[in-house]
Amino acid sequence: xxxxxxxxxxxxxxxxxxxxxxxxxxxxxxxxxxxxxxxxxxxxxxxxxxxxxxxxxxxxxxxxxxxxxxxxxxxxxxxxxxxxxxxxxxxxxxxxxxxxxxxxxxxxxxxxxxxxxxxxxxxxxxxxxxxxxxxxxxxxxxxxxxxx
Amino acid sequence: xxxxxxxxxxxxxxxxxxxxxxxxxxxxxxxxxxxxxxxxxxxxxxxxxxxxxxxxxxxxxxxxxxxxxxxxxxxxxxxxxxxxxxxxxxxxxxxxxxxxxxxxxxxxxxxxxxxxxxxxxxxxxxxxxxxxxxxxxxxxxxxxxxxxxxxxxx
Numbered sequence: 120x121x122x123x124x125x126x127x128x129x130x131x132x133x134x135x136x137x138x139x140x141x142x143x144x145x146x147x148x149x150x151x152x153x154x155x156x157x158x159x160x161x162x163x164x165x166x167x168x169x170x171x172x173x174x175x176x177x178x179x180x181x182x183x184x185x186x187x188x189x190x191x192x193x194x195x196x197x198x199x200x201x202x203x204x205x206x207x208x209x210x211x212x213x214x215x216x217x218x219x220x221x222x223x224x225x226x227x228x229x230x231x232x233x234x235x236x237x238x239x240x241x242x243x244x245x246x247x248x249x250x251x252x253x254x255x256x257x258x259x260x261x262x263x264x265x266x267x
Numbered sequence: 268x269x270x271x272x273x274x275x276x277x278x279x280x281x282x283x284x285x286x287x288x289x290x291x292x293x294x295x296x297x298x299x300x301x302x303x304x305x306x307x308x309x310x311x312x313x314x315x316x317x318x319x320x321x322x323x324x325x326x327x328x329x330x331x332x333x334x335x336x337x338x339x340x341x342x343x344x345x346x347x348x349x350x351x352x353x354x355x356x357x358x359x360x361x362x363x364x365x366x367x368x369x370x371x372x373x374x375x376x377x378x379x380x381x382x383x384x385x386x387x388x389x390x391x392x393x394x395x396x397x398x399x400x401x402x403x404x405x406x407x408x409x410x411x412x413x414x415x416x417x418x419x420x421x
Binding site: 208 | 297300301303304305306307309311321322323329330331332334335336355357358359360361362363364365368417
């Protein structure tokens with residue numbers, strides 16, 4: 120975590136989340152993630168099999184991109200924030216060589232049951248400007264002056 | 268009349284679920300490997316001292332750590348049993364609801380269930396959408412997370 124704790128009061132609709140880039144993605148990155156997650160589907164590391172199935176190359180795992188979104192939101196909410204929900208839908212494939220930019224912004228904020236809830240949009244875009252993964256997250260952030 | 272892509276035997280599998288699989292004890296090294304793969308430097312996953320100083324008091328686990336790593340956490344265990352002729356599967360959507368924080372050292376069990384199945388038609392023809400949900404519980408029997416996965420069969 121490279122920033123101060125974010126508080127509910129500091130958040131405004133439209134506020135951008137601290138995005139980052141991942142890549143250019145290599146096949147080694149995919150294998151490293153696959154081993155950590157126990158996902159050995161061959162289209163993610165065997166180019167012949169991937170191409171036989173009609174893909175341009177091995178494919179970046181969708182859930183790897185989901186993991187990058189989770190990384191961004193967890194970093195942003197800090198130690199005192201809580202992730203409640205996170206989701207994403209896969210719009211297009213990414214392949215090795217792509218540079219993935221992970222980003223997000225605050226959509227709404229509200230106080231529910233005395234907790235500061237924040238809803239965010241998340242997305243992953245590649246270097247061609249293609250939005251390949253789109254998601255949402257609901258988090259709670261601490262409120263100033265409360266014992267969080 | 269065109270034949271449905273979902274035969275009655277397949278439709279009957281809505282509601283079918285795996286047994287409760289596991290348990291899997293979440294190990295520090297396994298979480299660290301995932302954090303490294305995602306280039307995630309969040310100290311709450313990796314730094315025991317930082318985690319001890321935090322409000323949580325112990326190392327945390329990213330929500331994307333589970334499914335394939337936990338017996339019965341991979342929804343394909345049940346969804347591949349659906350008798351469809353369509354074998355080409357694409358993951359469409361992931362939705363996670365975290366009910367309680369999950370920590371390194373927790374012992375997690377999972378079960379996956381077929382929630383829904385429907386036939387759709389797109390630009391490239393007809394396909395089947397399958398929605399499955401995996402429920403995770405910890406060593407206290409508390410449900411800590413629900414993960415819904417929508418997949419597409421063509």
